[in-house]
Amino acid sequence: MTTIQEDREDQEDREGREGRTAEDLKRLAEQAGRDLEDASALEILQWAVETFGKTFCVTSSMEDAVVAHLASRAQPGDSQVDVVFLDTGYHFPETIGTRDAVEAVMDVNVITLTPRQTVAEQDAEYGPKLHDRDPDLCCALRKVKPLEEGLTRYDAWATGLRRDESPTRANTPVVGWDEKRQKVKISPIARWTQDDVDAYVAEHGVLTNPLLMDGYASVGCAPCTRRVLEGEDARAGRWAGRSKTECGLHG
Template sequence: MSYDHFPGDPFKQLQPVDETKGAAEVLKWAYDSFGDSIVYACSFGAEGIVLVDLISKVKENARVVFLDTGVHFKETYELIDKVKEKYPKLQIEMKKPSLTIDEQSEKYGPALWERNPNQCCYLRKVKPLEEVLTGVPAWISGLRREQSPIRSKTDFINKDDRFKSLKVCPLIHWTWDDVWSYIRLNGLPYNELHDQGYPSIGCQPCTFPTGSLEDSREGRWSGFDKTECGLHGRE
């Protein structure tokens, strides 16, 4: 299966009844189909930790890419160190943008995220992922339908026009409670900021705590009509 000849989600009619709500079956299919060529782009949020654990049970040396924008919380970097220790065979790559923060400031002005967050996200997240996914037939994402209206139509397997690749989303049927039940049941490490009211954790300047879990993207890019960084469809 390829991007150009994608017939549609083969799991479209799947009624997941197993404890992973179809995630284990979809991941096995993904790694059987694409092997070493599939990439998991992980943000190391709560969903990311669940997927890391599920993926490690299917392919212990899977390739995991973190888009290291250079402005993440220290707690995020500390969590990545814990994950590397817990899953030593995973190939975790810290993908950096072509411009450092200082170089970006010189070219576009300081604190670009405060003036044009879409451009900042493109430079520090979208463009680096484009580089990672060049020639890659499929990638994995932790999107859940419950997260936001934009994500509510996500299928297990999606044709990704943005990156000319297939996007595999094993957790589409998981709820926020499902995610945390799995983390606690399996004693998984997680970002300590979740305990401080952050449901979704991205770059430090653009992420804020929120008391609402109805839309887990609510705490991102406060003050802007923006809930996505550009990796998953239109803003």
């Protein structure tokens, strides 16, 4: 595992290595969004590693390792793709175990980001169980801020978003422009269905979070995730009973 701190000396090499401005990146994203709409997930990731080199990363919630596996196929060998994982301090043990397994067996470079405060430090400043009282603030502190800091070194990042996961994700582009972070945002499996994911996992023996076999269709932080009921969409178990549906990483 490479931590952000340990890897910082590479940062100057990565930053601006391709010499592209935000306007260049935005144009690239818009063109690629049109050109790659019908491309396969592997082709999209091959384009990403060829276009962005080490200024490209994959983010993973460790619900499964499908996109990380695709990235390892797109960029095999020594120059491994960075797979960024946000350790909020609230994950299920199974999620941390999946992260550890991915790091041990897959041909990718796992980078773990952590919030500035531990859970205990956050409790001391904001009171216990902030996730119950103000989940938006909790997500901002434990997810959104660390990711924004972690992504500063990259021009492009890939996610595992899929259009069929929920109505809020129905228009996810395969390549788009992340206006908030001024980066190219790539969702190589945006067009996949759950059946496509299951088939890929079975064909390639991809690591998945054991909770997926235990009634969880989408895996987030333990205090904010429950099993889904028959007929519910995959994300219905996230922040159930609250108006919140997204953590802010993709807003």
